[in-house]
Amino acid sequence: MTSGSIIEFGRQLAPAFVTTLWLSGVSLLICTGASLLIAVGLLARVRPMIGLVDVLINVPLVIKLFVCFYLLRVEPQWCAVIGLVLHQSGFAASILYGGLKEVPSELEEAALTSGLSPLHTFVLTFGSDGWQRAAAHEKLSRNLCCRCHRCLAWVGSLG
Structure with a gap:
């Protein structure tokens, strides 16, 4: 591989890298707020929150992305954000709830x-x-x- 081809390869990957960083940052911000709200709902023993966490954890990410993209017809970038937020907020809320519940x-x-x-x-x-x-x-x-x-x-x- 010559140095010119490496530079060209880097130029091709740069937009994908920026898009990945954007998706990660936006998903992280939204997921933090959503998981805090869900964890507080679990602490308050709101019954629908327990079912919501079960659905968020047990439905695979691919299914969430398919529903978002094909059924809801959301743009691909926002579909990725919604899918990541839905997928990670269930896990993060369970972790936060476990930590908050352990405080005497x-x-x-x-x-x-x-x-x-x-x-x-x-x-x-x-x-x-x-x-x-x-x-x-x-x-x-x-x-x-x-x-x-x-x-x-x-x-x-x-x-």
């Missing part, structure tokens, strides 16, 4: 009881395990609603 309810109750705002409670209880948990532990150990054995055991389990 005592952690959230103790944070609210100690006077934290609901937004601050959400950030501390559903955030990363690093400095946020340490800050919650420090604040809650100083401001416990009571000094009963359950609260003290819960604070001890944080760190």
